[in-house]
Amino acid sequence: MSKYQVIRMTLSGRIAWVIFAVALIGIVSMPWxxxxxxxxxxxxxxxYIAVAQMWNMLAGYGGLVSVGQQAxxxxxxxxxxxxxxxYGVNPYSAVFISLLAPAALAVPIYYLLHRLEGPYFAIxxxxxxxxxxxxxxxxPMLNGGAGMSLRVMTQFSVHERxxxxxxxxxxxxLVTLGGSYLVLRSRYGIAMTAMRDNPAAAASQGVNVHRLRFYLFVAAAVGSGFAGAVYFMAQLRITPPSAFGMNWANLAIFIVMVGGIGSLEGVLIGAVIFFFAERWFGEYxxxxxxxxxxxxxACALYFRGGLWGFYSRHFNAPWFPTRRHLVRSNGVTK
Known part of the structure; x- marks a missing residue:
């Protein structure tokens, strides 16, 4: 019998997942x-969390620094x-059908830009x-700069909405955070981590870096599009500046850089900071x-790992553990 075993889940991770599940239940029950x-x-x-997490996967693991997720x-x-x-499609069904648009758009954009590196790709x-x-x-179909209003939502009561x-x-x-966590715990997560650390070395070990980046780009496009559809459905109105504005890229970069790039926990921390900062100080x-x-x-210069990285240096208590640890049967980590 082996004296060692590989573990991935930790006590802090179990507690965090219970809190996450309770939070989701709380969100679902909010109308009451x-x-x-x-x-x-x-x-x-x-x-905000969804858009930032999609950017985090792109930049933190794929090495694709985009400032155009608002597309x-x-x-x-x-x-x-x-x-x-x-066209009279049920608006809630339309949210999911609309995800075909960013998926279809991401394919030609990636093949147009994938040869660019660093700032050239971002630009x-x-x-x-x-x-x-x-x-x-x-x-004209989009009513130009005047934007569109989602008047069909009046057929639903306030409680139904x-x-x-x-x-x-x-x-x-669940899709963006939970899905990212499951991917990072899979064999694709190992490949993504290797690609993040050294793309050339990962390719030499059999990782198809080009294909993996393509999958990441398309998935991030769909996740960002999902967030956009949900956000503007709640707003009931859309205009080109609000839909395609740089604010979406700005908030994603701020959230990830301040919270901690390459970590799910950092996205949550950064999103909460940005959300309350916007509510309290946006009027300035x-x-x-x-x-x-x-x-x-300041975080980019002095706290490369963001606030979560600073926390992790002092406390070994991940909320979303994705690393594998080799431990002795008596519980000693190797």
Missing amino acids: WASQGLIRDVVTLAC FVGVAAYAMFVLAQT GTWVVAEALRLLATNM AIASSLLAALLL GASYLIVLGLMTL
């Missing part, structure tokens, strides 16, 4: 105990509005997002954005 304002805030926070946010949201408002994604914003501004929004928010977190406009930028720069 929470105010409309609180439901709207929770949906917004869930969308997929806007495309999915506009697709949902057109399907529901123009390329921004150019694509700006081109889509200009296209949406000049499309609250139930749907809560379910979608919980599903969004440019000054507030400057402060967020300086915080991001």
Whole structure:
């Protein structure tokens, strides 16, 4: 009998998953105990977490630093509005059908930009997002720069809309956070970690870096699009600047850099900080954005692992454990 065993789950991980499950149940049950304002805030926070986590997977594991994820946010949201408002598709069904748009868009964009590296790739994604914003501004079907309103939602009661929004928010977190966790614990997670540390070495060991980055890019596009569809359904209105604005890239970069790149825990920490900072200090406009930028720069220079990295250096208590540990039968870690 072997004296060693491989473990991945920890006590802190089990506690965190119980809290996560309780939080999801709480989100689903919000229509029966929470105010409309609180439901709207929770949906917004869930969308921020989802977009940031998709960016985290791209940059933290794929080495693909994108500043154009708003392209997929806007495309999915506009697709949902057109399907529901123009073609009469049930708006809740339209949310899921609209995910075909970012998936289809991600394929040619990746093959157009994948040869670019570093800042060139980032600039390329921004150019694509700006081109889509200009296209949406000049499309009569989308009502141009005036935007669209989701008037079909009036057929549902306030309570029905609250139930749907809560379910979608919980599903969004389950798919983006839970899905990322499952992927990172799989053999693909091992390949992604190797690719993050050294793409050339990973390729020499049999990891198909190009294909894995392609899968990551498409998955991140769909996840970002899901967040966009849910967010703008809750807002009931969409315009090109709000759908394709740089704010989506800004919040993703801030959340991941401050919370901790390459970690699920860091995304949660950074998202909560950004959400409350936006609520409390957003009225200060440019000054507030400057402060967020300086915080991001400070973390990039002095706290490469973000707040979660700083915490991890002092406490070995991961919330979403993905590493494998070899331990003796008596519990001593090797």
